[in-house]
Amino acid sequence: MYNQFKSVSLSYKVAPLSIREQIALNEEGAKALMLRIREFFDVSDVLVVSTCNRTEIYYSASENLNEEFIKLLLIQKGITDVSYYQQYFEQFANGDEAVRHLFEVATGLLSQVVGDMQIPNQIKQSYQWSADMNMAGPFLHRLMHTIFFANKRVAQETSFRDGAASVSYSAVELVDTLTVNPKILVVGLGEIGTDVCRNLANKEGADITLVNRTRSKADALSTELGFRVADFEDIDIEIMRADVIVSSIVCDEPYFTKELMTKLGGLTFKYFIDLSVPRSVEPEVEEVPGVVLYNIDTIRSRADEALVRRMQAVPKVKAIIEESVAEFNDWSKEMIVSPTIQKLKNALEQIRQEEMARYMKGMTDAEAAKLERITSSMMQKIIKLPVLQLKAACKRGEAETLIDVLNDLFNLEKQPEEKH
Incomplete structure (x- = not known):
């Protein structure tokens, strides 16, 4: 069974965001793909993983079905130009390579943000789908539990999980230190604003509102994450309502100014987190009583410090993976x-x-x-x-x-x- 384990992977390392977002699967799509795989192919130990940075299929079969699975995935996504999209997929037809790749993905070693804490949870969720659909055999059960134990060792024995190593993670981590059960307003839903929202999705007790100049983008993200949406025209009302305002608006001049905040008047404490470059929050807003500003440099400094600690831990993480892979191989x-x-x-x-x-x-x-x-x-x-x-x-x-x-x-x- 070990030598029959294989996988295909589309990730940020090879595919740009424009390609990844076309092929990404939600839970319904992942399960539908698994059902088609079971219907058409003689396979076992099927695991389908899909995040904003990667979409992958793992399976055990006596023959190499990687090309067929890529085609099946693309067809499900309504993509007919199969040959063009195939170039963005990595293929692992060797059991040792596929197992090692899954270990490295599941521990966050191959994440765009090194040590990403989200990916272990996403792998667990994918594994649960396989178990619920009776598509996980003894091989996958043992492999996943070996990976979970390796992740536990990484958390306990290294600094690989320390701090938030991306700007969006750091912003959310900062929010946790500012106030309890805050009302959070996220303004601007470009790539970084969207990342902030996805990181906020796991935050309990927060009341989160999305505002974007293009309302349809806010509505789509709201459908995915269950957040409240407000019109950009009502932003003054939303500022008054919020405790924390996270801004990643693209603009030439600051949108949130001292003049605007003074005009609103009677503010309780407001925390601005400005993730825009150029800045979308004027530094002088802090002259308004009750307003505190954190800019991109502050956030990036926190992220850089965490990233340095994580990178220093990489050799130890690799050693843990090697030991775990060897144990699983035996x-x-x-x-x-x-x-x-x-x-x-x-x-x-x-x-x-x-x-x-x-x-x-x-x-x-x-x-x-x-x-x-x-x-x-x-x-x-x-x-x-x-x-x-x-x-x-x-x-x-x-x-x-x-x-x-x-x-x-x-x-x-x-x-x-x-x-x-």
């Missing part, structure tokens, strides 16, 4: 010999039962019980060495030869894998 290889071990146990148990039947006639219950203990103990000792040798052969990559020898010696092909 388990996966042992799975190859598991049927042979079970057949060998069944063959020896059959011999034991046949010989017991010959000698138990006329024995007392006590004598029969004693014979049962002796023969069972003998069988365990006899099988111990072949099992250890099989597992050792797995690690050396020589299991097939030993399996063939045991099959010939004990005629194991006629034995069932499990004894009922």
Whole structure:
């Protein structure tokens, strides 16, 4: 099964945002794709992951279906020019490469923001879909739980999760330090404003309102995240209502000025977080009583410090991944010999039962019980060495030869894998 694991990946490393957003899947789309895969292909261990930065399909199959899965995904998204879009996909047809890639994605090592905390949760969600749809077998179950344990080690043993390493993450992290259960107004829904909103989606107790010059963009994001939307024409009212205003408006001159804030009058505390370049909040707004301003340099400084700590932790994270992959490899290889071990146990148990039947006639219950203990103990000792040798052969990559020898010696092909 290990060598049958494969994947295809479309990510920010190869594909621009304009391509990624065309191919991204929501939950409904991901599940629909999984159902089509199950309907048309003989596969197992299917995992479909889709975020704003990547869309990936993992699966186990005896043949390489990467090209077919890319076509299936593109067709589902209504894209007919398959050959053009294929260039943006990375393909992993080797089990070791696919497993290692999933480890690196799930730990945040390959995230656009190194150490991204969102991706482990998104991987868990994708895995839950697979489990709910009965598309996760023993291989994927073991792989995912090994990854979850590796993530736990990363969090406990390194600084890879410390701080918010992107401007949008840092902005949301800053909000947490300013006030409790705030009313947040997000103005401007370009790439950074949208990222802020997606990070705010996990924030409990916040009342979030979106304002954008193009109302349709705010409505679309509101549908996705469940936030309130207001018209740009009503921004004065929304400023009065909000505790925190996050601005990423694209403009030549500051939109939020001292004059505007003075005109509104009677303000309680207002926190402005200006993520725009050029600035959209005039520095002089802080001269208005109750107004506090944080600009892009402040936020970026926080993000840079966190990123430095995370980058310093990368070698340790890679070491944890290597150890975890090696552990999973050992388990996966042992799975190859598991049927042979079970057949060998069944063959020896059959011999034991046949010989017991010959000698138990006329024995007392006590004598029969004693014979049962002796023969069972003998069988365990006899099988111990072949099992250890099989597992050792797995690690050396020589299991097939030993399996063939045991099959010939004990005629194991006629034995069932499990004894009922």
